[in-house]
Amino acid sequence: MSVIAITGTMGSGKSTIAQALSQQFSCAVLCEDEFNPAFSRSAQDVATWWQQGGDVQQFDFTLLVEAVERATANSELVLLETHFGRQHGQLRPLIDLQLWLDVPFDIAFVRKAGQLCRQFAAGEPQDAVAALQWMADFCDAWLNVTRPMFTWQKSVIGGQSDERINAEPSVAKVLQQMRHLLPQAA
Amino acid sequence: MDEYRPTLRLPKRVVLLGNDVFAWIASSMLLSRFGPLGIRITVCPGGQSAPSRAFTTTPAFGRFLKNLGVDEHDMLRACQGTYCLASQFSDWAHEGRDFWQPIGQFPHRLLGQELFDVWLSERKAGRLLRPLHSYSAHWTASLARKCPQAFGGESAFQDSGEYGYHGDLSGLRDWLRQLAMANGVEAVEGPIDRVFPNGRGGIAQVKLQSGQAVPGDFFVDLRPGESEDTEQRVMTVRQPGVRQVPVFTRCVATESGWVTVTPLADQTEYRLIYPAALTTDEAAQQQLRHVIRSSVASQTDEMAQVQIEGCGRPAGIDWRDNVVTVGAVTDRLETFSGTAMHLHHAAIERLVSLFPNRRVGRATRTEFCQRTQQMLQQNDEFCQVHWRLAAQRPSAWGQWLSERTGDDGLLAVYDQAGLISPRDPQTPPAWQYQSLLAAAGRLPQRPQLSTATLPPAETGRLLRELVKHNEALVADLPLHEEMLDWIHSRPFPESQAG
Numbered sequence: 001m002s003v004i005a006i007t008g009t010m011g012s013g014k015s016t017i018a019q020a021l022s023q024q025f026s027c028a029v030l031c032e033d034e035f036n037p038a039f040s041r042s043a044q045d046v047a048t049w050w051q052q053g054g055d056v057q058q059f060d061f062t063l064l065v066e067a068v069e070r071a072t073a074n075s076e077l078v079l080l081e082t083h084f085g086r087q088h089g090q091l092r093p094l095i096d097l098q099l100w101l102d103v104p105f106d107i108a109f110v111r112k113a114g115q116l117c118r119q120f121a122a123g124e125p126q127d128a129v130a131a132l133q134w135m136a137d138f139c140d141a142w143l144n145v146t147r148p149m150f151t152w153q154k155s156v157i158g159g160q161s162d163e164r165i166n167a168e169p170s171v172a173k174v175l176q177q178m179r180h181l182l183p184q185a186a
Numbered sequence: 187m188d189e190y191r192p193t194l195r196l197p198k199r200v201v202l203l204g205n206d207v208f209a210w211i212a213s214s215m216l217l218s219r220f221g222p223l224g225i226r227i228t229v230c231p232g233g234q235s236a237p238s239r240a241f242t243t244t245p246a247f248g249r250f251l252k253n254l255g256v257d258e259h260d261m262l263r264a265c266q267g268t269y270c271l272a273s274q275f276s277d278w279a280h281e282g283r284d285f286w287q288p289i290g291q292f293p294h295r296l297l298g299q300e301l302f303d304v305w306l307s308e309r310k311a312g313r314l315l316r317p318l319h320s321y322s323a324h325w326t327a328s329l330a331r332k333c334p335q336a337f338g339g340e341s342a343f344q345d346s347g348e349y350g351y352h353g354d355l356s357g358l359r360d361w362l363r364q365l366a367m368a369n370g371v372e373a374v375e376g377p378i379d380r381v382f383p384n385g386r387g388g389i390a391q392v393k394l395q396s397g398q399a400v401p402g403d404f405f406v407d408l409r410p411g412e413s414e415d416t417e418q419r420v421m422t423v424r425q426p427g428v429r430q431v432p433v434f435t436r437c438v439a440t441e442s443g444w445v446t447v448t449p450l451a452d453q454t455e456y457r458l459i460y461p462a463a464l465t466t467d468e469a470a471q472q473q474l475r476h477v478i479r480s481s482v483a484s485q486t487d488e489m490a491q492v493q494i495e496g497c498g499r500p501a502g503i504d505w506r507d508n509v510v511t512v513g514a515v516t517d518r519l520e521t522f523s524g525t526a527m528h529l530h531h532a533a534i535e536r537l538v539s540l541f542p543n544r545r546v547g548r549a550t551r552t553e554f555c556q557r558t559q560q561m562l563q564q565n566d567e568f569c570q571v572h573w574r575l576a577a578q579r580p581s582a583w584g585q586w587l588s589e590r591t592g593d594d595g596l597l598a599v600y601d602q603a604g605l606i607s608p609r610d611p612q613t614p615p616a617w618q619y620q621s622l623l624a625a626a627g628r629l630p631q632r633p634q635l636s637t638a639t640l641p642p643a644e645t646g647r648l649l650r651e652l653v654k655h656n657e658a659l660v661a662d663l664p665l666h667e668e669m670l671d672w673i674h675s676r677p678f679p680e681s682q683a684g
Contacts, residue, residue: 001646002315086329089661093653096316102282155481159274159436160329162317164282183312 008101011108043137101167197404204408210362238356240448242523265357285625288324290348307637388507
C-alpha cells in the first residue's frame with residue numbers, strides 16, 4: 001500500500017491529474033480541501049491565515065489521517081490531493097511519494113479564474129454572487145498574499161517533493177512524465 | 187633502516203603558515219597534543235585573508251569543539267551559526283528531481299539486514315515507492331525544521347553527535363583565533379618577507395616584512411594553492427535571511443554549474459561554481475539570480491554585492507624535512523558541503539598522531555603523504571560519482587563534466603549487487619554511495635540474495651514503524667529558529683529575586 005501526494009498551487013491541476021490517475025489505477029482519491037475547509041471558505045480567511053504567519057501545523061488533519069489509514073487498508077494505492085503535503089506533521093509519515101505539479105503562476109491564476117468563471121456561469125444566482133466575491137478577493141490579494149504564498153509553496157512544498165513535474169502541457173503529457181514514478185500495475 | 191634513524195625529534199616550536207580558519211583549527215589541535223609538553227605553537231599569517239564565505243561542517247567539527255571543552259553556542263554566536271542535518275540536492279540527476287544526503291548514518295538494521303538491502307528488495311518487488319533517504323531521522327527533522335539540540339533535555343542527535351553547523355568563515359576564524367591565543371597559541375602579524383632554508387630541504391625560519399624573525403623546528407604550511415590558472419570560478423552573494431531558517435544545505439544544479447545555498451542566522455549565502463570556459467560572468471549572474479528568485483528568501487531582483495573568485499586545482503600533499511604542506515586539503519571545490527573541513531581535520535589528526543613516536547623519518551613522511559593523498563583521491567571519487575549524475579544532463583556543462591569524470595569501475599559491483607568496496611575511514615562510507623546512487627535512480631540489478639526470505643508483510647510493517655519512530659524522535663525537539671533565537675539573542679538578564 002502506498003500513498004502518493006499530489007501537490008501544487010491553486011490552479012496547478014491537482015484535481016484534474018488525480019482524477020486522470022484514478023482512471024488508470026485502481027486507487028482511492030482523497031482531497032485535503034474536504035477535511036480543511038479554510039481554503040474553500042473565503043480568500044479573506046486565507047489572507048488572514050497567511051498574514052498571521054501561515055502556520056501549517058495549526059490545521060487539524062486528524063480526520064484526514066483517519067481517512068487515509070482507512071483507504072490504505074482497502075486499497076494498494078491512495079492518491080492524496082494536498083496543499084501542504086509533507087510540510088504538515090500529521091501527513092508527513094503517511095506520504096510515500098510526493099509530486100509537485102509545477103506551473104507558472106500566471107497559468108495557475110488563469111486556470112483558477114477560468115474555473116471560477118465556469119462555476120459562476122453554471123451556478124445559481126446566490127452562488128454566483130459568492131463566487132464573484134471570491135474572485136474579487138482573490139484578485140485583490142494577489143500582490144500581498146496569493147503570489148507570496150505561491151512562492152512559498154513552490155519553494156517549501158515543491159522543495160520537499162521527490163519530483164517536480166512540469167504541469168503546463170496537456171494532461172496526457174503530464175501523465176507521461178509521471179509514468180516511471182508510479183507503480184507498474186495499471 | 188631509515189625508519190629507525192630519527193631525522194626529526196619532537197619539535198620545540200611549531201610554526202603554522204596560514205591566515206584562515208584552517209590554521210587556527212590546526213593550532214588548537216596541535217596545542218591540545220603538544221601544549222602539555224611545553225611545545226610552543228605559533229601561527230604566522232603570511233598572506234592576505236581569503237574573502238569571507240559560508241562554511242558547513244561534518245560531525246568531526248562538533249567532536250573537535252567537545253575535545254576543546256567549549257560550548258558550541260559560543261561558536262555559533264560568533265559566526266552567525268546555524269545547525270545542519272542534511273544536504274538537499276536539486277536537479278542533479280535530472281531537472282525536477284530532488285534527493286537528500288543526511289549527515290550521519292542510517293542507524294537501522296531491519297530483520298538482521300542492512301536497511302539499504304531491505305529497501306532495495308522491497309523496491310525491486312514493486313512494493314515500495316518511498317525513497318531511501320526518507321527513512322533517516324535527519325531527513326524527518328530537516329522537513330520538520332527541527333533543531334538537533336534540545337533545550338536542556340537530551341536528543342538522539344545530541345547523544346550521537348551526528349550533526350553539523352553552518353556559519354560565516356571569517357567569524358569562525360576570529361573566534362578560533364581568540365580561543366587559541368587565550369589557550370597559549372602565539373600569533374605574529376604581518377606578511378612574510380623571506381623564508382630561510384635549513385640546508386636539508388626544510389625551513390630554518392621565516393622573516394616578516396616588519397623585520398621580525400620567526401624560527402621554528404617544524405612548519406605546517408596551510409596556505410591554499412595559487413589560483414591564477416583558474417578553470418572554475420566562484421560567484422558568491424548574500425541576501426537577507428529568512429525567519430524559518432532551514433536546517434540543511436541546499437545544492438542546486440544549474441545550466442552550467444551548481445549553487446550551494448547556505449542558511450546563516452541573519453543571511454542566506456548563494457555560491458555558484460561554474461567553469462570559466464563555458465559561462466561568462468554575466469550569464470552566471472543570471473543563473474544565480476534565477477536560483478535566488480525561486481527561493482523564499484528574496485522577493486526582490488536586487489542583488490547584494492557579488493563577489494567573484496577564481497579557483498585552481500589544489501596542489502599535492504608534501505612533507506620535506508621539517509615542512510608539511512597540506513594546503514591542498516583545504517582548497518577544494520565541494521559538492522558535499524563540509525568536505526574540505528572534514529579532510530583538514532583528518533589530515534591534521536593523522537599528522538599529530540605521528541608525534542609521540544619520536545622516529546619520524548623519511549618512510550613515515552612518505553607514508554603520511556601517500557595516505558593523505560589517497561584520502562583526497564577517494565573523496566574525489568565520491569565527488570565524481572556525483573558529477574557523473576549531473577553529466578547525464580543534456581547540456582554543455584554535462585558534457586564538460588563527463589570529460590572530467592573517470593570510468594564506472596568503482597560502481598561495477600554496486601550495479602550488480604549493491605556493494606561498494608571498503609574505503610578509507612575518512613572517506614564516504616558505502617552507505618553514502620548507496621544513498622546517493624539510489625536517490626538518483628541508479629539501482630543495482632538485483633537485491634542481496636539474503637533478502638529473498640524476508641516476509642513481505644512484516645518487512646512493510648517494520649518500515650512503516652521506522653518512519654513513525656523517526657517522527658516521534660523529532661516531535662519534542664524545538665524548531666530551529668526557536669533555538670537560534672535563544673543562541674543569538676543577548677543573554678537573559680540575571681534574576682533580581684532574593
